[in-house]
Amino acid sequence: MNCKADLIMQKFSILQHLPKAKLGYLPTPVIKLENLTRVLGGPDILMKRDDLTGLALGGNKTRKLEYILGDTIKKSCDTVITAGAQQSNHCRQTAAAAAKLELDCHLLLGGEKPANFNGNLLLDELFGAHIHFTKENRKGEDIPNLVDTLKASGHSPYVIPYGGSNELGACGFIEAGFELSTQIGVDNLSNIFFASSSGGTHAGLMIAKSLLKHKYELTGIQIDKAENEAHSFQQQVAELANSMCSFLNLAQSYQVDDVVLDRGYLETGYGVLTAQEKEAIQLLAKSEGILLDPVYTGRAFAAMVDKIQKRELPKDKQVMFWHTGGAPSLFAYSDSML
Ligand SMILES: *Cc1c(COP(=O)(O)O)cnc(C)c1O
Numbered sequence: 180m181n182c183k184a185d186l187i188m189q190k191f192s193i194l195q196h197l198p199k200a201k202l203g204y205l206p207t208p209v210i211k212l213e214n215l216t217r218v219l220g221g222p223d224i225l226m227k228r229d230d231l232t233g234l235a236l237g238g239n240k241t242r243k244l245e246y247i248l249g250d251t252i253k254k255s256c257d258t259v260i261t262a263g264a265q266q267s268n269h270c271r272q273t274a275a276a277a278a279k280l281e282l283d284c285h286l287l288l289g290g291e292k293p294a295n296f297n298g299n300l301l302l303d304e305l306f307g308a309h310i311h312f313t314k315e316n317r318k319g320e321d322i323p324n325l326v327d328t329l330k331a332s333g334h335s336p337y338v339i340p341y342g343g344s345n346e347l348g349a350c351g352f353i354e355a356g357f358e359l360s361t362q363i364g365v366d367n368l369s370n371i372f373f374a375s376s377s378g379g380t381h382a383g384l385m386i387a388k389s390l391l392k393h394k395y396e397l398t399g400i401q402i403d404k405a406e407n408e409a410h411s412f413q414q415q416v417a418e419l420a421n422s423m424c425s426f427l428n429l430a431q432s433y434q435v436d437d438v439v440l441d442r443g444y445l446e447t448g449y450g451v452l453t454a455q456e457k458e459a460i461q462l463l464a465k466s467e468g469i470l471l472d473p474v475y476t477g478r479a480f481a482a483m484v485d486k487i488q489k490r491e492l493p494k495d496k497q498v499m500f501w502h503t504g505g506a507p508s509l510f511a512y513s514d515s516m517l
Pocket residue numbers: 238239240268269342344374375376377378379380381472475476503504505
């Protein structure tokens with residue numbers, strides 16, 4: 180074994196003691212977007228296809244759920260609870276994983292019950308999840324009450340945090356960063372772009388990058404406006420990465436400035452589909468036959484294309500887009516899509 184492979188194997192071992200539920204079909208492919216590279220006349224564009232993780236139409240939450248549900252099973256819980264928006268990809272993948280592992284699943288989704296179930300919401304129903312519409316409580320505020328009710332009826336519930344982004348879930352993205360380094364040489368990569376929203380993808384990739392001493396910039400495109408300016412999203416990602424390091428007994432630590440987050444594309448707010456997302460979705464669909472989603476990857480991909488068009492990226496290097504999934508919600512946006 181050469182010394183690079185040695186280093187990677189040695190790093191993988193930091194995750195080996197954690198229980199895992201096998202849910203994904205990994206590794207996901209890395210491909211070249213040759214047509215788009217030609218159309219944009221920019222650097223070579225690569226894509227990491229985490230839209231193809233294989234669980235229930237795929238997406239980045241599969242990797243987090245492998246670790247979180249490994250813990251659920253280890254603790255002998257029989258029910259999982261999580262929360263999100265009505266078109267949450269995290270909730271859809273949680274519902275599917277729970278079905279596969281024969282766990283009950285309760286989803287707390289913001290807003291009112293809609294007349295029609297579409298996109299991810301339709302899939303949640305098909306996977307047999309118990310769906311609660313929680314009106315203005317959009318981030319799981321009602322979970323403690325539900326936990327009490329379920330316990331009183333003899334269940335042992337396990338609460339999965341918003342977006343699956345805790346110390347355990349984000350380990351899936353340390354693994355993902357290691358996985359990438361077994362697939363391609365990264366020395367010629369200038370940037371990896373991805374949509375960043377609850378921070379687990381970001382924190383995990385950041386730790387893998389520093390453990391492997393990689394040089395590319397991890398450029399998170401921020402999707403939500405931070406609700407709390409005193410505690411910025413950048414700070415939250417750094418804190419998550421630091422608590423993962425203590426959880427895994429790793430020596431390094433992160434400052435706010437280590438987290439690269441671009442806030443330049445979120446002006447319209449979460450889940451609002453504008454020309455920027457539509458053009459990006461159509462561009463990739465028509466040039467490569469690959470689907471993006473209206474909420475996350477459409478926005479992040481638009482950001483990367485914008486930077487390529489403005490010649491902000493070195494042309495002699497490669498860039499990568501980390502596709503985090505989400506296409507099922509396209510169907511829920513059909514009215515505003517075309
Ligand atoms: C959840 C999600 C993200 C954001 O990932 P975080 O780890 O929550 O930051 C990006 N893209 C898609 C499609 C998602 O569902």
